[in-house]
Amino acid sequence: MSDAVTDTASSEAEHRRQEALEVSGWGERFEFVQPHNLSFWVYIALTAxxxxQAWAFFAPGAGxxxxxxxxxxVLCTLCGLAWFAWFRHIDRWERQPGRLVAAALLWGAIPATFAFAMTVNTAMLSIxxxxxxxxxxxxxxAGATAPITEEAAKLCGFILLMSLAPRLIRTANDxxxxxxxxxLGFAMFEDFLYAANATARTFGTDPVGNAVHMSxxxxxxxxxxxxxxxxLVCAGAVYLIGTKAQARKVGRGLAFVAAGVFLHFTWDDATGLGGGNPLLLFGVMxxxxxxxxxxLTIAFRRAAPREYQFVRDILAPEVDAGxxxxxxxxxxxxxKARKAFRASSPNRRARKARKHLRRAILDLAHDIASAKGADTEAVRHSRAEVERLRAEDGIRQPLDS
Structure with a gap:
């Protein structure tokens, strides 16, 4: 009877894992080149x-x-790399594939900036x-134009990526x-655009000084x-559209989209909102x-429970096996549980090990997802790393030890 109950529990845990992998898309690969997908050709055409447009803008003054x-x-790239490293660090749940991240960066840098925003903004600002x-x-x-045109341009790219990676982009966290x-791609090229314009406007007078100052x-x-x-806008779009993994929530989606556009407006039109008063301008900013x-904090907290459930379900057989x-x-x-777990450490070495244990358990979840639940070498290596960290100074030993 006990063996039957154990087998039933194991079966249920495995079912939870497989269902979570199917619904979440964790571990799926991304192929950018999709000749039979119209979105791929739209992406390529708009990037071209x-x-x-970028070449036509920069080439005349480059010499x-x-x-x-x-x-x-150089300065804009260094700033971009710093932010890139931070975004990869906080991408702790379903890690976005490198090719998908590259496609997102490229869209923001080239099509969104030069094929859409710069063209429309120039026309509107002249009117x-x-x-x-x-x-x-x-x-x-600026605030009457950029928040609409630029956020729409970036959102178009996100919609294209959703159609190129429908099994990967499924939650608000994505x-x-x-x-x-x-x-980030948009910001890097926009910052470079501002710095280049600052250099050109002074007809080459102190080009390095102007470039450094503006950058x-x-x-x-x-x-x-x-x-x-x-x-915020793209998270809102996921709520508005709804996916297999994310229930459609129109009110929340509209709120996040509106928040992204509104914050863009307040940043672009801070001078107007400040009424020319430097102190008021500082207050507005x-x-x-x-x-x-x-x-942004609210957005991440609202998105987190879905990711938490995926982690629990993917690791369910590991818990069931002890x-x-x-x-x-x-x-x-x-x-709170993490802080309590680390605070109960008997010594500094154990606290350090318990800090790394969290990352090791997440790595195990990612390796299981990549293996589609199979017992691969990568999964076994992640289990061994969890055991090693757990064994240090008072951390619970595995039940089968």
Whole structure:
């Protein structure tokens, strides 16, 4: 009877794992080249248009301002790499495949920036002064244009990526992470565009100084920029569309999309909202920063439970076999449980081991997903790493030891 109960529990745990892998898409590979998918050709065509537009914009001045352009490119790239490393660090649940991340970055950098946003923004910004005057345009034109055109441009790329990777992009967390990468590509090239324009506007006078000044100015405010805006918009889009893994929630989706657009507006039109008063301008920017990170935190917390459930289900057979405990899995997912687990360590070495144990358990979940639940060499290696960390100074030994 006991063996029958055990077999039933094991069967249920395996069923939970396989269902989670099917619904979540964890461990799926991404193939960018899809000749039979229309979205692939749309992506390629718009990227080609963006590349042509970028060449047409930069090529005439490249020879005259090469030094300033080079300095700007280096500074903007270094900033972008720092943010890239951070985004990869927080991509802790379903790790987005490198090719999918590259496609997101490329869309933000080339098609969204040059095929869409720059073309439409230039046209609109030339119309506003004629309709409303120079004073109004100086304060409000950017916010009346960019939040709509630029967020729509980035969102178009995200929709294309959803159709190219329908089994990978399924949750709001996927929208947050990939939206951030799309926004990062956009921000890097927009920052470079501003720096290049600053060099060209002075007709080559102190090109390096102007390039450095503008690049550092843009970098200084990059913590509230396109990655944050598009992360919210793309997460909202996932809620609006709904997927096999994410229930459709229209109200929440509209709220996150509106939040991304609104925050973009407050950042672009901070001068107008400040009414020309430097102190009020500073207050507007501070308020925008606080609201931005508050909404972003809410977005991640709303997205987390779905990812938590996937982790629990993927690791269910490991818990059922006694290799992991529910408390250890809770320590991976729950902040309070994690702090309590580390605080109960008998010494510093054990605290350090328990800190790394969380990452090791997540690595095990990722390796199981990549193996589709099979007992591969990578899975066995991850189990061995969990055992090694657990064995150090007072951490619970596996039940079968």
């Amino acid at each position: 248009v963006g590349a042509f 005259f301002y090469a030094e300033g352009f080079a300095v700007s490119a 506003y002064p004629k309709l409303f005057g120079q004073a109004w345009s100086a304060n409000w034109a 929208g947050l992470i990939l939206g951030a990468f799309i926004g 550092l100015t843009r970098i200084a405010v990059s913590f509230v920029s396109h990655p944050l805006f598009s992360a 501070c308020a925008s920063v606080v609201i931005a990170f508050t909404v 290799f992991l405990t529910d408390a250890e899995v809770d320590g991976v997912l729950d902040r």
